[in-house]
Amino acid sequence: MTRLFLTTALVAGLALPAFAVQPAEGEKLAENQSYTFWLLDAIKTTDPQKNTDVEGSDVLRQLFEGLMNEDGHGAPVPGVATGFDLSGDKLTYTFHLRPEAKWSNGDPVTAHDFVYAWRRLADPATAAEYAWYMELMNVENATAIVKGEKKPDELGVKAVDDHTLEVRLTTPTPYFPKMVTHPSTFPVNQKVVEAGGDNWTQPGKLVGNGAFVLKSHDLGVQISMDKNPEYWDAANVVMEHIKGLTVNDNNVALTRYQAGELDRVQIPAGQYPRLKEQFPDQATSIPFSCTYGYLMNVGEKGPEALKDARVRKALSYAMQRDVVVNQILQGGQKPAYNWTHWAIEGFQMPQIDYASWSQAERLEKAKALLAEAGYGPDKPLKLTLQYNTDESHKRIAVAAQQFYKPLGIELTLNNVEWKVHTDRMQSGDFQMARYAWCADFNEASTFLDFFRSTGMNYGGYSNPEFDKVMDQSKTSEDPNQQYTAAEQILAEDMPLVPIYHYAKVDMIRDDIKGLPTMNVMNNWYARNIYRIQK
Template identity: 50%
Template sequence: MMRRTLLTVTSTAALLAAGPLAAADVPEGVELAEDQSFSYRELDQPASIDPQLVEGVPGAHVIQQLFEGLMIQDENGQLVPGVATGFEANEDNTEFTFTLRDDARWSNGDPVTAGDFVYAWQRAADPATASTYAWFVELAGIQNAAEIIAGEAEPDTLGVEAVDDHTLRVSLVDPKPWFPQMTAHTTLAPVHQPTIEEHGDAWTNPGNIVSNGAYVLDEMQLNEYWSASKNPEYWDADNVVIEDVSSYIINDTSQALTRWEAGEFDLLEPVPAGSYPRLQEQYPDAAHSTPRLCTYYYTLNQGENGPEALKDPRVRQALALAIDRDVIVDRLLQGGQGSAFTFTPDATDGFVAPEIEHADWTQQERDQRAKELIEEAGYDDLNFDLLFNTDESHRQIATVISQMWSQKLGVETTLQNQEWSTYLDTRREGDFDIARAAWCGDYNEPSTFLGVLRTGVPQNSGSFSNEEYDALLDQAPTAEDREGIYTQAEAILSEEMPVIPIYHYANAFLLDPAIKGFPMNNVENNWYVKNFYRVAEE
């Protein structure tokens, strides 16, 4: 027996009854500008815009405009229909059946079918694709995903089936009531098989790419910009107001601010560290700070290439305790961020933080304990390389933290700055001592954070491995006290300290007041330009 699953304040049943949701919701009487374009700054060139290969926020922002998954999110982060008009679940949440809309089209006019999702998901899990997000398919709990990723089963055995062109059935290994939330993730977006077969790795190039989202890629200039235009084949094209989208790759945040102030683009996120109070006063209608489901942290390499000292939990604890997070969030960033003593943000649905003793200490008490731990560990003349990707804020934070370690613990640090794609490669290869990292929730549930630190997950670049931790995460989906399981797992992280949580994000940004429809309450910062519109100047 199937039952309707209600995950959000707006039920799927209600969505089906109401019919298709319009993209941009323009109130009556609003005068639209003649120029319906939107532009934004991105810190780094996307490493890929292939949904099954993308890694990092820059690529995800592009894919959210070019492709559309089964479900997407509204301005509050709640699920709304994408290609699917709704879904049903069986009684124990191990099988989900999605109904696809019959007017969904690829940008070349081909219909979007359930088979496109089957192909994309099998492709994500297939070792031949070498997706760094293959683990997400396993995390989603789809049957045989783990075996396929390990090379022990063929991709076509994945637990996803096209019942017919407009019905997709997904079978899970164990109950996951939050599975529909995961279908909004870029990895599970559909791709156009004939285009990939024709063009191979070049299928995402302008002129080759076929996509199913509200926009079609026009240009992509490496490390400079990309641009897209409205997709006339998109199922809701009549309600898409913004005609053109562009993004400028600007590594220097201060330069990006100067260019925003000159009116070169509409959205700058984030603003330079420490600038938000001034910008809020100077641009009250454009400056915003909203909650963000992300953690900024340092990962400590415990793998084969990592320093021997970092395999000692006392050293890892000492490094964590010696960081004065209040200095970073209150004096350096000043954008509404919060000091972090847990990897999972407090704002995550279903998360109850464990009691972490040192979180309630004074910084002086933390510093004293850090010195004791270093002495107990017995290491002298410690010197670590600290890796971060190009950004002035990352450099400032690394500089401040390295000074704290030097002054308090006598630990010296060599700063290593790399551009985004090189930095990602270095982390993947484990060729670092300590690396700056950030994780933003792929969906709003604790496993999206805690799952990153499971044994063998590619994003677990510090090679942390703990059998008890893994076992807890295995138990969580079916546990009656799932919150308690997650609390125990987080407590292990606070003891082992494989990563050092530094702060939980706030999204401090500047947005041209003429742009309306931006989702201020979406803590995952998932935004779709199809929902935006530009109003005329008064």
């Protein structure tokens, strides 16, 4: 067995303590230690095993804590676990849990809580959309359990004792420690979940093990949290109160930031250059591991036209990414011709042929492909694009209408609220849909596994060759070979129109410190944040 601990790299040695908040030299803490952040949409659930949203994950990282957290660069560091042993065959992880970890009701956090949560995630009875994540982690028997072929108690995870958790994998997975920073793997208190039923996540009932506790939640308006005195490292948590405000209009949210109601807000499309000049210490842009695109429904409920790869390619080729990035967004985003974000650790960007063409060449090819597929002036291609409420989504969608119009493509726009948008995608009730995938962990497979036949894959895409390549990547000494092949298959099949790779473009108060700026995942922990005197 190899004993490992977690810092910015995995190295042999002893377990390290967690990193306490340390104000820089010359900084003095403000009396007011509160932080208010912006939410575009309502937090649908605060149940770790049922959440699917990025914003929901931001909240869950405050209310719960997993085996590991991330440091400012995105590397795994101790959470509930102080470290782990890895077996010689690299198939068994033995995590050592800190005995001082408690739930917010004072109960000890034990290995049994993780076993319960992981079984709950895989159990079909939970109906967790992220059940597939347990499969991606390669936990023993996960696939059979998700399919209903084995019982949840056969999952390859067990409590050796209260403070020792053993996880058995089916194949070596070098990035496994990164995967257990994801909220779907966070523990839950079995007694509380079973006593509360569907209402266990309500304020006053939710019991977490994170640095903060849920104070109130007015769905679609605000969610507020207070410092958790039972948190094992509460003595080093400076922030006392955090709040998320839901504002569906990004421009209104910016106005509320300027009025002092928010401490962090996304900068609306096109406004970064102006705000950076006016507020250089507040306007920020850093790489963010998400890719934006238009997902095409090639499944049973999808339109016949989109079952033709020539049509899908034409839609991608005709997308004018440079206009979107340079004229609409203007915040440091990059045009996307592939799925995996360029800044993911270790990822080698493949050579995608149409990425090197001029836009004029792409348009000519798009026209030719549409003609081959039987579409033209006498038979226009009619499609509907669904997108959720947001000014930048609207501006890009309106631009797409104009990009496609000269090709004889009539694109109808359908704006719906976030919950309706996600419900329709999950049920396959759409033709084209605005979509973005944000990495669950800092490794390329988190993007590519999405398009597996068994992945989230709302568009119903399925290619056995793609699945085979991704299977091979799991045991490859150099998985970038398989990732390149997978990206090439996607470029040939084109199940979505990739549009841009994200940058995190925000206004952040200059008295707020401790937010990560070097982590492409942009995962943040309020226990690391503090406010200084100005």
